[in-house]
Amino acid sequence: MSQDPFKKFKNPKKNSTVKEELRQEKKKYKKERAAYFDKLKEEKYQKKKGTFTSAQPISQSTPKVSKDAKSSHEVMPLNKFLAHCGICSRRDAVQLITEGKVKVNKTVVTEPGYKVQKADEVTYNNKKVFVTKNLVYILLNKPKDYITTTDDPQGRKTVLELVKASGQQRVYPIGRLDRNTSGVLLLTNDGDLTQKLSHPSYEVKKIYEVKLDKPLIKNDFDKILKGIKLSDGPITADSLAYADSKDKSIIGIEIHSGRNRIVRRIFEHLGYDVKGLDRVMYAGLTKKNVERGKWRFLSEKEIRLLKYLNASKKPAVAKK
Numbered sequence: 001m002s003q004d005p006f007k008k009f010k011n012p013k014k015n016s017t018v019k020e021e022l023r024q025e026k027k028k029y030k031k032e033r034a035a036y037f038d039k040l041k042e043e044k045y046q047k048k049k050g051t052f053t054s055a056q057p058i059s060q061s062t063p064k065v066s067k068d069a070k071s072s073h074e075v076m077p078l079n080k081f082l083a084h085c086g087i088c089s090r091r092d093a094v095q096l097i098t099e100g101k102v103k104v105n106k107t108v109v110t111e112p113g114y115k116v117q118k119a120d121e122v123t124y125n126n127k128k129v130f131v132t133k134n135l136v137y138i139l140l141n142k143p144k145d146y147i148t149t150t151d152d153p154q155g156r157k158t159v160l161e162l163v164k165a166s167g168q169q170r171v172y173p174i175g176r177l178d179r180n181t182s183g184v185l186l187l188t189n190d191g192d193l194t195q196k197l198s199h200p201s202y203e204v205k206k207i208y209e210v211k212l213d214k215p216l217i218k219n220d221f222d223k224i225l226k227g228i229k230l231s232d233g234p235i236t237a238d239s240l241a242y243a244d245s246k247d248k249s250i251i252g253i254e255i256h257s258g259r260n261r262i263v264r265r266i267f268e269h270l271g272y273d274v275k276g277l278d279r280v281m282y283a284g285l286t287k288k289n290v291e292r293g294k295w296r297f298l299s300e301k302e303i304r305l306l307k308y309l310n311a312s313k314k315p316a317v318a319k320k
Helices: 015-052 067-072 078-084 090-098 159-166 191-198 218-226 262-269 300-308
Strands: 102-104 122-124 137-142 181-188 206-212 228-230 233-235 239-244 247-255 274-282 295-297
Touching: 078 090, 078 102, 078 122, 078 191, 090 191, 137 159, 137 300, 159 181, 159 295, 181 191, 191 300, 206 262, 218 228, 218 239, 228 262, 247 262, 262 274
Parallel strands: 181 274
Antiparallel strands: 102 122, 137 181, 137 295, 206 247, 206 274, 228 233, 239 247
């Protein structure tokens, strides 16, 4: 399989046109990135300025509070608190809380939005939990027959078994790949990043290689690009191509929707049986140099890029 998943989706164009498009795209990203970091610097400056414009005189004996200490004492919703403790994602935390599995100060709390205070004691499974300070980011090349849940009552193999050697910090998957789907999967204990990459407003791109039971005909190829209507609404692929010019049953598809089993359902809707599904790219990350069933830590550069990813996009605010 080619290590460059983007190669299959490039339309034949003149070199000058391609170069100009790349220059413009680079220019756009640099501008957005500069604006993003300028905003961070301004916020940091304003925050620092605010601490020194207080009416209280500054004492030499005033203890300094680290960023980690501040974040660990921050008032936050209970579901966000659990995510920052590395228990699960915010979405999964809502279910744990509503099921009465979480206690605050020895009292069961079933409201995910409950504000956890600095002095509160939060327990899950009768164990006190704390905000995680050491953030971990892992890229796993998931094999088939592993499920992307933290535990399974049926005793099936989970992806967490594959990353046990990563350390003592508990991590959980960002999004899900079904049992029979392989490929790129991110795991972390960073609740904020998980929330961002899971939110549909950020339109995180994924590329899959699909093996069908028969060649994809041109008419169905065009239907997928134009958009088809599924039971839960319309869906359109961002890009589509035959991955192998000699075998039109192998398809490359780029999509940003996070709907459940969306790639399989697209082809099944048109009468095809998906024999194999492999995610070759997620949020700009590929499985290059990572063998099936193996994992690696993300580099600092990769982490920064993930946190900056589509920074110009903002989640839609729900109307009250």
